[in-house]
Amino acid sequence: MDKLQFIFGLLGSISASLLFFPQAIQSFRTKHTRDLAWSGIIIGLVNGIFWIVYGTMKGDPFIYVTNSLLFIGAFSLLVLKRRYG
Numbered sequence: 655m656d657k658l659q660f661i662f663g664l665l666g667s668i669s670a671s672l673l674f675f676p677q678a679i680q681s682f683r684t685k686h687t688r689d690l691a692w693s694g695i696i697i698g699l700v701n702g703i704f705w706i707v708y709g710t711m712k713g714d715p716f717i718y719v720t721n722s723l724l725f726i727g728a729f730s731l732l733v734l735k736r737r738y739g
Contacts, residue, residue: 667720674698674727678734687731687739695735698728 681687702725709717 663716667716671720671723672727673724674731678727678730681731681734681738685738687735687737690731690735690739692735695728695731699725699732702728 677690681690702721705721706718706725709715709719709721
C-alpha cells in the first residue's frame with residue numbers, strides 16, 4: 655500500500671468513525687433525544703454489524719476498526735434514546 659493511499663484510508667476511517675459521536679455528546683449534554691429517529695439509529699447499528707463482519711472476513715482493519723467505532727457511536731445513541739427519548 656503506498657503512503658498516499660494509506661493516508662486517505664486513515665483520514666476516511668477517522669472521519670467515518672466520528673459520525674455519531676457529536677450527536678451522542680449533544681444528546682447526553684441536553685438530555686434530549688426526542689428528535690432522533692429510531693430508524694436512523696437501527697440502520698446505523700445494522701450497517702455497523704455488516705461492515706464489521708465484512709471487514710473481519712477480508713482482514714481489513716480500515717473497515718472493521720472504523721465500523722466498530724461507528725457501531726459504538728450508534729449504540730451510544732440507542733442507549734441515550736432509550737433513556738431520554
